[in-house]
Amino acid sequence: MRFSVDNEKTIDAYFGDQRSLKARYEGQLTPSFQSALDDYHAKVTERDAVFYHTIDFGDGVLQKGAWDLRDHEQAYLGGCELSGKRVLEVGPASGFLSAYLASKCADLVVFDLPLGSTSELVPFSEIENMDEFATGARRSVEQLRNSWWLTKRKLGFKASAVYADIYDPPSDLGRFDVAVFGSILLHLSNPFHALQSFAATTDSTIVVTDVLGVQSLSPEVGQSLYGSANMIFAPSPLPSGIVHWWALSPNAIRHMLHKLGFTEFEVTTHSPKRMPSSPPLFTVVARRAAKSGLKR
């Protein structure tokens, strides 16, 4: 579409259209939309799915995935209080933690990439055809989402799913007590913006778990990086580097969440017992100061 400077109406219409995009992806939490999503994924089988998590479906089948967090759920979530809470899980992958969260909390909403989109890809200059990569990445997102619906169907837990823009989430999701960001911020070009998007609707606690990448660095560099509020850009080579934007330090997360109004922090490091050769993880549990209830 071409614009001339004096074509005010067209310019107004153009920017008006963009403003109306603000309502993108709304309406997903209605029962009818959730049941439409359920129907859409009803015919999904293992052949359409790729599992990120190892999950015991209790039917004699142990579904293998790259991440085995069994018996590590509490540590992974920093021991965060879930009972009676409304919880948002951002980036649930195959749903191992969704099942755990749903069993503990009052209401679970999971949030992931919109249908038909890809995760953000680090633009490596050595990749000649980024479009080809994107096609593969789009398929991976679909297979991962399929695995979540298979897990939900097989384990039968209760949760609602929302698929939208992490930097501009729909405004009709309501308020949450707890928001969980498990191993997702490293995959985002702008982790602060993602935290900010959901901090605005999180009343009490944000839990961030991420990979503690120190052992790939020298001890001195590791110490100084993780002691201060640093993050390293594009720390991994291809192929995993394509979706690995940042190595984040616990203090970087703490610093970001402090700017967003969270004032109490617990930081832990831990390693899933069933993944002895994987890098250790860290979890930051950040809370807003409890309201005193006293009137001034």
Ligand SMILES: C[S@@+](CC[C@H](N)C(=O)[O-])C[C@H]1O[C@@H](n2cnc3c(N)ncnc32)[C@H](O)[C@@H]1O
């Ligand atoms: C590495 S998995 C983490 C799985 C799970 N949270 C855990 O901790 O075990 C990353 C998740 O983040 C989601 N994700 C990645 N980029 C995203 C984006 N831009 N917007 C929303 N979700 C995204 C992926 O689809 C996937 O569900």
